[in-house]
Amino acid sequence: MNPSTNFSSYLLPSVFDPRYHQHLNHLNDMAFTHTKMLQEIIEKRSVESSASSPSPSTSSSISPLAATSNDSIQQQKRSHAHLDNNNEEQRQQQGKDFLIKRSKVNDDADDEGDDDDEDEEENENHHSKRSRKQLKPQQFLTEKNQSDDDKDLSSEEEIGEVNSQDEKQNILPIPQPPIMPFSPHNLPFLNYIQDLARTNNITSPIAMTRFLENLQKELFSAVQNAALETKRIPLPLPSMFSQTVHHHHHPYFSQILFNNSFVNHYPPPPPPPPLLRFGNTSSDRTFPFHLSTPKKRRTKVTDTRLSPRIGSKIIPHDDLIDDDKSSSNHSYESTTSNHRRQQSTIEYNAYQITKLMFFYTRYPSSSVLKVYFPDVRFNKLITAQLVKWFSNFREFFYIQIEKYARQYLAEGVRKVEDLIITTDSDLYRVLNLHYNRSNQIDVPLSFCDVVQSTLREFFHAIQQQKDLEPSWKKSIYKIIQRLDDQIPEFFKDEHWVHSI
């Protein structure tokens, strides 16, 4: 049980969002740019320092201890615990913040859309801004040693975390790619480095050189990790994760669940198709700095799934021109409208499929659900979501039936035997409209029986005035629970599922 487990899941969804990849690309760019710049700085510095101070061996003055000397005792304590981890991490974190921040400035389309609060202080001096973030759950991940990599794997999915690294990646040859012109655009980065240096009490040229080298190393190893990380990810993660970049291959359901359960920050409009700026390998797409802003803003699951357009399809009383004749639809589908529909259809499915399942089982256990959503990596929240859906379905189901039971009673029906539910019954139609609005499946006959049984139970109970007792419905629920059928196999069929 990793404390980060719960939160890490909030990070997931972004992975599915094309914009996330855009964002990563962007960060990647930045990293290279900055690395390059660092190198230049270092070169420059080293020339200077070698001229001024002959003995490089003294460079150890940059050690964290040097930093603590002026600082509070608290800091000392902490450095005791973490050894030089502390400072490293600080710098690293600042680096992250910076990168993230930068990318935000340059990338309006960015939709992480969660941390309005977090980065407003970005113009403040970097010295003080740490405290707040320190406590955030994800941050703890960075404190882990690389030695417990394995543990990390078990702890759900922490994507793109940066672990402070060992030295195996010494100075790697910089892939020399794009020669980045030194534009004013990059000035903030220099400022940032200066701040950083100040923070770390870097004064002497030698120390500065050393400091910059370390910084470079960190930056670069981060990039390297990106590559490693992406190779590693597919392992612990379900297949769906590896698919996420190929938008032609949307996992029908997981997409939704994750999107919905965790990231609802995006306003409705579906993102434009993600385009990778450069690089074709997966490692090019990912950058290890996960956008460390906590995405724990309460997610309202329907927010994305039931974006206005999508939601309208589910809401009763909706003129669903689109869905009801989806078959004929395909004839006129042109590029854009088709695209739109695809997007919405994907989202529509998850929920709809769950609804269809309701025809077979009213009380699916979570284990059953897992079986029928094999490509979904279940976690607490997802499970809860599904359970909640079924709970809501049931609610509607029982309310309708109770209503009709009372109605029949009022109409003078006497014997429960007179209550017969067929596909022509009003009650059936109402339910079918709710769960199977587009007639996507043939409702199993058993469902009629269940409805009928339920109706009779309610009827009988009301007739006996059991409804005056406190929780009179519960006994009925128990009876109905036993009537669950097995979910047919075709729910497992990916093709069928996609065709919904």
Add this chain to the structure above:
DNA sequence: CTGAGTCCTG
């Protein structure tokens, strides 16, 4: 204490 469910509310 936790998970499953229900009930109630917005």
Add this chain to the structure above:
DNA sequence: CAGGACTCAG
């Protein structure tokens, strides 16, 4: 429909 309070069983 989602959230949250609440109940109840294990």
